[in-house]
Amino acid sequence: xxxxxxxxxxxxxxxxxxxxxxxxxxxxxxxxxxxxxxxxxxxxxxxxxxxxxxxxxxxxxxxxxxxxxxxxxxxxxxxxxxxxxxxxxxxxxxxxxxxxxxxxxxxxxxxxxxxxxxxxxxxxxxxxxxxxxxxxxxxxxxxxxxxxxxxxxxxxxxxxxxxxxxxxxxxxxxxxxxxxxxxxxxxxxxxxxxxxxxxxxxxxxxxxxxxxxxxxxxxxxxxxxxxxxxxxxxxxxxxxxxxxxxxxxxxxxxxxxxxxxxxxxxxxxxxxxxxxxxxxxxxxxxxxxxxxxxxxxxxxxxxxxxxxxxxxxxxxxxxxxxxxxxxxxxxxxxxxxxxxxxxxxxxxxxxxxxxxxxxxxxxxxxxxxxxxxxxxxxxxxxxxxxxxxxxxxxxxxxxxxxxxxxxxxxxxxxxxxxxxxxxxxxxxxxxxxxxxxxxxxxxxxxxxxxxxxxxxxxxxxxxxxxxxxxxxxxxxxxxxxxxxxxxxxxxxxxxxxxxxxxxxxx
Numbered sequence: 429x430x431x432x433x434x435x436x437x438x439x440x441x442x443x444x445x446x447x448x449x450x451x452x453x454x455x456x457x458x459x460x461x462x463x464x465x466x467x468x469x470x471x472x473x474x475x476x477x478x479x480x481x482x483x484x485x486x487x488x489x490x491x492x493x494x495x496x497x498x499x500x501x502x503x504x505x506x507x508x509x510x511x512x513x514x515x516x517x518x519x520x521x522x523x524x525x526x527x528x529x530x531x532x533x534x535x536x537x538x539x540x541x542x543x544x545x546x547x548x549x550x551x552x553x554x555x556x557x558x559x560x561x562x563x564x565x566x567x568x569x570x571x572x573x574x575x576x577x578x579x580x581x582x583x584x585x586x587x588x589x590x591x592x593x594x595x596x597x598x599x600x601x602x603x604x605x606x607x608x609x610x611x612x613x614x615x616x617x618x619x620x621x622x623x624x625x626x627x628x629x630x631x632x633x634x635x636x637x638x639x640x641x642x643x644x645x646x647x648x649x650x651x652x653x654x655x656x657x658x659x660x661x662x663x664x665x666x667x668x669x670x671x672x673x674x675x676x677x678x679x680x681x682x683x684x685x686x687x688x689x690x691x692x693x694x695x696x697x698x699x700x701x702x703x704x705x706x707x708x709x710x711x712x713x714x715x716x717x718x719x720x721x722x723x724x725x726x727x728x729x730x731x732x733x734x735x736x737x738x739x740x741x742x743x744x745x746x747x748x749x750x751x752x753x754x755x756x757x758x759x760x761x762x763x764x765x766x767x768x769x770x771x772x773x774x775x776x777x778x779x780x781x782x783x784x785x786x787x788x789x790x791x792x793x794x795x796x797x798x799x800x801x802x803x804x805x806x807x808x809x810x811x812x813x814x815x816x817x818x819x820x821x822x823x824x825x826x827x828x829x830x831x832x833x834x835x836x837x838x839x840x841x842x843x844x845x846x847x848x849x850x851x852x853x854x855x856x857x858x859x860x861x862x863x864x865x866x867x868x869x870x871x872x873x874x875x876x877x878x879x880x881x882x883x884x885x886x887x888x889x890x891x892x893x894x895x896x897x898x899x900x901x902x903x904x905x906x907x908x909x910x911x912x913x914x915x916x917x918x919x920x921x922x923x924x925x926x927x928x929x930x931x932x933x934x
Contacts, residue, residue: 446476446502447929450563450584452544454571455484455536457711457741459591461827462668464492464710465694466567466589471501473925478504478560480547482540483512492711504560508547510540534571534651541574545581552582564931565663570597573655576662585663585931588685592826593669594677595858596850598624601684604652608640625676626858633869634849660685666924668692668826670910670917673833673859673903689920693830693907699809700834700908707809719807722765723814725800729763732818732897735840735884736811738767739823743844747771749874750784756880757799758789762888764799765817767806812837818897819887821865824851832861836904838896840865840883842875861900863887 449470453463460481467477481489486507493505555562567587568575579586590597602621603611612620618629619640632640642649659665666689671678682688693699698707706719726734737757739745745753750771757764770781781803782790793799811817812835821840822828829851832839839862841852855862863883867873887893910917 446474446561447932448476448478448561448563449565449567449928450478450480451567451589452480452508452569452572452575453485454533454569454591455482455540456533456571457485458825458827459569459571460485460489461710462591462692462694463567463569463589464489465696466666466691467503468496468501469694469921470925471496471503475928476502476504476560478506478558478563480506480508480544482508482510482543488711504558506547506551506558508540508543510543531648534648537569537571538574538651540572541578544575545578548578548582564928567666570659571655573658576658580661586661588659588662588665590665590667590681590688592847593674593829593851593854594667594681594688594690595674595854596826596847598677598680598684599628599630599850599853600847601652601656603630603635603639604649605656607642607644607646607649608635609643623680625680628853630853633867633873634853636845636849637869637873662686664689664924664927666691668694668830670907670915671920672906672910672916674854689924691917691921691924693834693911693917695830695834696809699813699831700911706807707813709807709809712805719810722800722802722807722811726765726811726814726816728797729816731815733888734763734765734814734816735760735819735821735888736765736808736817736837737821738806738808738828739769739842739844740825740828741805743823744769744772745844746773746872746874747784750781751786752875752877753880754785754789756875756877757884758786758792759877759881760884761798762884763816764884765802765806765811766799767802767804769803809835819884819893821884824848824855824862826851829855830907833900833903834907836897836901838862838887838893838900840887842867859899859903861896861903863892863896 451463451467453459467479471477479489479493486505490505493503496503551558552562563584565585565587566575566579567589570588570590576586599621602623608619614620614629618631621628621630664687665685669678669690669692671690678688678690696708696710706723757766768781771784774784790801809831812820812831817837819840820828820832820837821842822832824841824843825848839855841856841862842865843849843852852864856864863886865875865883866879867875887896909915912918
């Protein structure tokens, strides 16, 4: 019997006739969130879902899969066996990283291919042992471009799942393909992005530090050249966005990739409801923080008076930046809820993330009740949904952009790496729901405390903040319509389900 059958808890008679969809995500944690939400949506339509992952993500995914099974959703967690020392994920958490070589997470995604291919070969030979039918399709992360060739080898249609927005991915593709050194520049030094629906001018600071000097031998350039070519061989492309947010860029993306189905925002149903208190997370990396502690602290604060500070589930900043951020928040005299992690340059030294804060900072904050510091995981959706939350200082990952939009919370955009720079361009200049944290390239991309104080005050106190709030409230309503029955994302998801089911007849 194949490993994991007993723990899945579904009998052969109850699931053997269900249409089966297999999913494989990138090894980055942030991509697990939309993948898990998509798994639930498809399982609720009667599909059996096999969610394929590695040992890196088995512990916290298993808890979520178990909970989904208790709700009657047929989701199975299957493990690709890889050597524990072979797929070292590493972290890319700072703009100071050297990008001459392929970042660890992308390199790990590359090295996953032979292990997944062996897994899939074994699975298809022993579907009865797994108590599953042959998958109708393989939904694979856009960072796994090799999945198209692997799926074709075994006669399975591959679906390319774009976990990022269409604007950022369109700009990302063009810039990495052509390379900035070959782009036309304005007299002020901005890079002009060709072939895009609107005129897009990028400042050097809106790119990765190594990107302006990158050549055709750059590891990341070669990665994207290979993986995007693979993605374009997919049977379908789905994307975690909604058409009304960035329709012109969806249309552009479709010209390059073929049929694209916008099915987002992929968030729990509770995120789209007003009468809510606690919104379940798709995946948690830990549970060392009492969820009620955060919400009870927010309950004591005035409406729209709190800035929520988080750089995502895995990211952090340097010790110098932690110090500047703390001083800026304190000087702003605004309430804050800060998810604090150990700095990127902390190394292997023991100690708490609190050790990197200014002397007496925690005592002063506690005495004045000006903030709450969270170490580890925080209930982000519930925090953003709370009426006391007035702004979100974020690294601008696409999940954060969608959560900001759905919850109606304006943003301070503070991108750390990769497509986050293009996401920041999108939310600041195009949809206008954010202000930018000024990063000083000449100081290793540091954001100074006085700039932090200024943008926090702007968002929570000034007229500009009210304008951003009004705009994001408009998008919040539009997002709800998109996922409601008859909305664009709802219709696209229905179409995608019909397309998968039609594969049974081929």
